[in-house]
Amino acid sequence: MSAREVRLRARGFAPRRLPGAGAVTAVCVFAAWEAVCRAGLVSPFALPAPSRVLAVLAEMALSGELLAHLRASLGRLAGGWAIGMLCGVLAGLAIGVSSLARSVGLPLVSALFPVPKIALLPLLILWLGIGEAPKLATIALGTFFPVALSTASGVDQIPRSLIRMAQSFDLPNRAIVLKVILPGALPGIFAGARISSSIALVLLTAAEMIGAEYGIGALVLQAGHLMRADRLLAGVVLLSVLGVAIGAGLGALERRLLAWR
Amino acid sequence: MRLRARNLAHAYDGLAALGPLDLVVEAGERLAIVGPSGCGKSTLLAILGGLLRPSGGRVWFEGEAPSGSIVPVAYVFQDFALLPWRTVAGNVALPLEGRLPRTEIRARVGAALARTGLSDFAGRFPRELSGGMRQRVGIARALVVEPGVLLLDEPLSALDAQTRELLLEDILGLTEGATLVWVTHNLEEAVRVADRVILLSARPGRIRAEIAVPVPARERNRPEAVPVLARLRGELWALLREDARRAQTEGPP
Ligand SMILES: Nc1ncnc2c1ncn2[C@@H]1O[C@H](COP(=O)(O)OP(=O)(O)OP(=O)(O)O)[C@@H](O)[C@H]1O
Ligand SMILES: [Mg+2]
Numbered sequence: 001m002s003a004r005e006v007r008l009r010a011r012g013f014a015p016r017r018l019p020g021a022g023a024v025t026a027v028c029v030f031a032a033w034e035a036v037c038r039a040g041l042v043s044p045f046a047l048p049a050p051s052r053v054l055a056v057l058a059e060m061a062l063s064g065e066l067l068a069h070l071r072a073s074l075g076r077l078a079g080g081w082a083i084g085m086l087c088g089v090l091a092g093l094a095i096g097v098s099s100l101a102r103s104v105g106l107p108l109v110s111a112l113f114p115v116p117k118i119a120l121l122p123l124l125i126l127w128l129g130i131g132e133a134p135k136l137a138t139i140a141l142g143t144f145f146p147v148a149l150s151t152a153s154g155v156d157q158i159p160r161s162l163i164r165m166a167q168s169f170d171l172p173n174r175a176i177v178l179k180v181i182l183p184g185a186l187p188g189i190f191a192g193a194r195i196s197s198s199i200a201l202v203l204l205t206a207a208e209m210i211g212a213e214y215g216i217g218a219l220v221l222q223a224g225h226l227m228r229a230d231r232l233l234a235g236v237v238l239l240s241v242l243g244v245a246i247g248a249g250l251g252a253l254e255r256r257l258l259a260w261r
Numbered sequence: 262m263r264l265r266a267r268n269l270a271h272a273y274d275g276l277a278a279l280g281p282l283d284l285v286v287e288a289g290e291r292l293a294i295v296g297p298s299g300c301g302k303s304t305l306l307a308i309l310g311g312l313l314r315p316s317g318g319r320v321w322f323e324g325e326a327p328s329g330s331i332v333p334v335a336y337v338f339q340d341f342a343l344l345p346w347r348t349v350a351g352n353v354a355l356p357l358e359g360r361l362p363r364t365e366i367r368a369r370v371g372a373a374l375a376r377t378g379l380s381d382f383a384g385r386f387p388r389e390l391s392g393g394m395r396q397r398v399g400i401a402r403a404l405v406v407e408p409g410v411l412l413l414d415e416p417l418s419a420l421d422a423q424t425r426e427l428l429l430e431d432i433l434g435l436t437e438g439a440t441l442v443w444v445t446h447n448l449e450e451a452v453r454v455a456d457r458v459i460l461l462s463a464r465p466g467r468i469r470a471e472i473a474v475p476v477p478a479r480e481r482n483r484p485e486a487v488p489v490l491a492r493l494r495g496e497l498w499a500l501l502r503e504d505a506r507r508a509q510t511e512g513p514p
Pocket of ligand 1: 446
């Protein structure tokens with residue numbers, strides 16, 4: 001009988017992260033973009049070079065314009081998102097623990113979740129006037145639904161045995177909610193925070209395009225009207241940086257609060 | 262504290278799962294409950310612990326709980342039921358929080374961890390512990406409330422054989438003098454931990470037999486005890502065998 005080596009079959013399907021690959025990719029993309037622009041292959045009015053976009057950002061920073069836009073946007077984002085998170089977590093916990101809240105709330109939330117909240121902005125303006133309130137409300141609404149749903153599913157993920165354990169020690173319901181249900185639902189709450197943060201960014205931009213003097217959305221829209229692609233792209237870069245920063249912040253918070261996982 | 266149940270029965274949505282049966286657990290007694298799988302052992306224990314309202318009959322205590330007692334009955338769970346986001350010390354402190362001053366909680370938790378050999382693991386999270394250590398946390402958490410009655414639902418069943426053996430010896434030492442009800446499907450475990458073993462029939466579980474274990478608890482780990490316990494185990498198996506086979510072929514409802 002001939003001897004044959006055992007062939008290893010368990011290969012692949014285990015993607016790893018190659019260190020530095022992300023940074024290298026970014027550098028390559030920007031270098032190529034810059035090269036294309038310098039070579040005069042595209043009109044600078046259609047696609048300004050990254051160096052130009054950077055220069056515009058620097059100018060805006062010096063003139064204080066950047067700060068004004070950022071302050072307006074961050075204020076709306078933080079306010080709307082905080083309201084939406086708070087209400088969403090409370091609603092999600094209620095749906096998670098109470099039969100009444102579940103029977104009433106779940107169909108309601110499920111029906112309203114798919115409605116693009118930006119469609120409600122005109123209605124909200126009708127109700128709340130044209131100031132900050134409708135913008136905050138749009139962002140809050142967009143945040144509320146995904147957070148409520150993922151908080152509720154976070155509660156559903158908690159093993160029943162943990163709740164029974166707490167009851168076996170006669171813990172009052174308040175303590176069970178605070179010490180078992182809330183921390184147990186935290187992974188779900190974080191999932192909701194992640195989804196809703198990107199939704200909030202979209203709604204922020206859209207709301208600022210509809211009626212605002214300051215804000216990144218307003219900046220992008222005005223730049224478009226003036227055919228200033230460099231300013232427009234500066235706004236887009238700001239949005240991207242903002243999104244990445246929020247994601248990184250949430251990631252850091254999650255690593256701290258969910259270290260037990 | 263003595264625990265009594267009269268005419269106890271339970272049905273899940275019309276499926277008779279337990280009883281009717283009467284039960285007395287004397288103060289300081291160690292009772293094991295065995296029976297074929299699905300016969301209602303966990304159901305019985307949950308009712309005794311006030312985690313489930315029986316469909317019929319009632320359960321009550323007689324006598325006083327120990328003076329330092331926080332809750333009259335404490336539970337030890339098969340799956341440990343530890344809060345994964347709390348450290349070992351945090352898990353053990355849970356039933357005391359809001360009921361005792363902080364300093365006393367710290368002292369009691371420290372003592373409970375020391376008794377169960379967990380002092381060096383106070384700051385660890387459950388996921389960092391082996392199964393045996395996790396169940397030690399479950400036991401420390403039950404003992405820290407100084408319960409009148411300790412209820413254990415298959416406390417060793419999720420562990421490997423050697424861990425089970427070690428933990429069994431330790432639990433026997435830790436619970437000396439305590440009133441306990443120990444549910445298990447493992448007959449050998451039952452005759453080693455209990456003064457009295459109650460055998461339940463296939464679902465709905467009724468009391469089929471009761472056997473006293475004539476070896477004092479502290480002598481159970483001696484070699485002389487081995488043949489006595491083995492004989493008892495054999496008697497129990499002879500009684501259980503047909504029911505166990507039936508439970509097997511009937512399967513889940
Ligand atoms: N919540 C429930 N709803 C419906 N039926 C249940 C429920 N819990 C248990 N049962 C059924 O009741 C019977 C008794 O269950 P129980 O868990 O008390 O048995 P057990 O003796 O502890 O079983 P095991 O040996 O598997 O631990 C089983 O047939 C089980 O399928
Ligand atoms: Mg069971």
